[in-house]
Amino acid sequence: MSAINRAEKVAEKKWWALVAVCLGLFMALLDVTIVNVALPAIQSDLQTDFSGLEWILNAYTLVFAVALVTTSRLGDIFGRKTLFMLGIAVFTIGSLLCGLSGDITMLNLSRGIQGLGASAMTPLSLAIISATFSGKQRGIAIGIWGGVSGLATGIGPVIGGILVKHMGWESIFYVNIPVGIVAILLSLWAIKQSRDESAARRIDLFGFATFTVFMFCLIYGLIQVNHEGNDWTSPEVWWVLAISIFALLVFIVGELRLKHPMVDPRLFKIPSFTGSAIAAFCLSAGMYSLLFNLSIYMQSFLGLDALETGVKLIAFTAMALLFGPLSGALMGKISPKWLVVVSMALLAIGVYSMSFLSKHNDPAEWIVLLPGFIVAGIGSGLINPPISNLAIGTVPVQRAGMASGMSNVARQMGGAFGVALYGAILSSRFASLVTDRIQSLQGDQLSESAKGQAIQAIESAGPIVGSSGLAGMERDIAFQNDPLFDSYREIARASFVDGTIDIIKIAAAILAIGAVLCLVLIRKKDLRH
Structure with missing residues (x-):
């Protein structure tokens, strides 16, 4: 040859x-x-x-x-x-x-x-x-x-x-x-x-072990809030979260002393690098994690099937796909700082507009989410290239690989944190709203013990069953021959929607805070290459 x-x-x-x-x-x-x-x-x-x-x-x-x-x-x-x-x-x-x-x-x-x-x-x-x-x-x-x-x-x-x-x-x-x-x-x-x-x-086994304990305990602690009998004040929750914080402190101190750390905390002394990590975390925590809850709302509450839900989400994903290349082209003309800040602001506005979602379980009501999908999708497409550019372009060349890895870790951390946080808040809010609304019901046939029995049954079923209007629970011993079961169904649906609205607003706040921090931290002079 x-x-x-x-x-x-x-x-x-x-x-x-x-x-x-x-x-x-x-x-x-x-x-x-x-x-x-x-x-x-x-x-x-x-x-x-x-x-x-x-x-x-x-x-x-x-x-x-x-x-x-x-x-x-x-x-x-x-x-x-x-x-x-x-x-x-x-x-x-x-x-x-x-x-x-x-x-x-x-x-x-x-x-x-x-x-x-x-x-x-x-x-x-x-x-x-x-x-x-x-x-x-x-x-x-x-x-x-x-x-x-x-x-x-x-x-x-x-x-x-x-x-x-x-x-x-x-x-x-x-x-x-x-x-x-x-x-x-x-x-x-x-x-x-x-x-x-x-x-x-050498492999940084110390960093791997302590970071694993930190992340697992943080997510486990938040998810434990969902379990029956637990809430934000439960000792089990606080003990696990305390272990998470301790593991994080040990991780940071240990990584500072190692010659070849898995993650060098000193990189966070560079304001623009810190800003890019915050943007990556908030993007996943504020937007991508929310898709979990929106999918449940669209299917379990509105009654769309899996394919219909996927098609509706194209409004978000198509915008992200279309505006990604545009962002790459703009990076040579516009400062990465302003691309990130504007993108985060668009994401915050888009997500907040989703909080006006319908409380009527009619499949056609998904259209209320469409403007938010479009605006957030544009922000999602614009933000990814400048985040990556800032992550590797603001650190010494020999640290570029580590910086890229840390940016990816921030994204995954944000995703896991967001899913766990919203789940904990939704479960807690759902239980609280169900309790208040059933307790406020009036009727000769509704004793305090009957109220308590209904509350316990609905809270045990959880927000997903609640979103479907307690589907299948009419055979539950707590509701057999109960003339108020239809009222319970509406209470469960309304409580799920109100809880979902609350977490959407929290997601928008996370994105807005991320935008402000990026505005303060990211500086053009930090870009090295």
């Missing part, structure tokens, strides 16, 4: 390598959004409570967040191709186990396995592209990589809706299996092994 032919084959393999890494990235990001529309079907099939549904999302994002930096470091040491392929294999196995799950515990453990695989696939995909391409080709490849990221996020709800409606919720996980097998085989053939020869050969 001539030298020219060999060079042509090498050049051709580059683009097949890009296809391989984009397949892995597509699977990892698709599973962030595809699950939202399947939640009511999973809840109905596996008979789980609200907390169980929260763990479906948080098991994935928690493991993703705590393992991301470590798997990136392992790839630098042992070979990015090796770790990337291992990540795809772990993710594919996790997907198979998710589909086979017969109970919520098995499903959540399997989601954690998926998250572990995704923690290698996502960061190493970009590292492989950087090692494979150079010059203008690298820019083209990264542009395609970014387009695939937006596409996966954008079409996730629609693909999920189609699969759930026609093949069942298990199919959203089974679809990853053939894609994963193809990606592994293609990676084996096309991707060239690369390492960072200058990378430290």
Whole structure:
């Protein structure tokens, strides 16, 4: 074979390598959004409570967040191709186990396995592209990589809706299996092994352990508020949250003393880097986490099916997909600071407008959410490129990889925190409103003991059953032959909607606070490269 032919084959393999890494990235990001529309079907099939549904999302994002930096470091040491392929294999196995799950515990453990695989696939995909391409080709490849990221996020709800409606919720996980097998085989053939020869050969096990304890206890503590018998004042909740805070302090002190830390807290001395991390956290906590609750509202309350919900969410995801490239083009003309601040403001306005959602359980009432979907979608599309630019462009070049990893961790932390926080607030608010409204009912047939029995039954059922108007509970012993059952149904529905409105307003406040902090912290002079 001539030298020219060999060079042509090498050049051709580059683009097949890009296809391989984009397949892995597509699977990892698709599973962030595809699950939202399947939640009511999973809840109905596996008979789980609200907390169980929260763990479906948080098991994935928690493991993703705590393992991301470590798997990136392992790839630098042992070979990015090796770790990337291992990540795809772990993710594919996790997907198979998710589909086979017969109970919520098995499903959540399997989601954690998926998250572990995704923690290698996502960061190493970009590292492989950087090692494979150079010059203008690298820019083209990264542009395609970014387009695939937006596409996966954008079409996730629609693909999920189609699969759930026609093949069942298990199919959203089974679809990853053939894609994963193809990606592994293609990676084996096309991707060239690369390492960072200058990378430290040590793994920060201390940082990994303490950060894991911090994140797990924080999310576990918030989700425990949902459990029957617990509230914000419960000792069990406060003890777990106290352990979380202690673990965070130990993590920070320890990382400052290590020569090769997983995360260098000193980077937060750079105001613009801190601003980018806050923006990444607030974006996930204020917007992406809210999709969990909006999906439940649209399906359980309005009565839309999974496919209809996915189609309605296109208004948000399409705007994000369209405005992402525009933001990239604007970065050379507009300061990243103003792109971030304006984007966060648009997100806050869009989310707040969703708080005017309808209290009538008519499927046509989804239209009230449309303006918010469009405005928030524009903000979501505009904000991602400048966040990434600020994260790596405001730190020394040798810290760029760590900074990118920390930005991704901030996103995953925000997602897990938002889902847990909104779940805790919704459950607490739902219980409080149900209690007040039933206690205020008047009637000769309604004794105090009957009120107490009804309150306990509805609170035990939780906000998801409440959103459906207590569907199936008419056979419950607490409501047999109860002439006021229709009143209880309306109280449960109204309490769910009012609780959802409250968490939407809190989400908007998180985004607004993020916008103000970014306005104060991000400075043009901090940009180094």
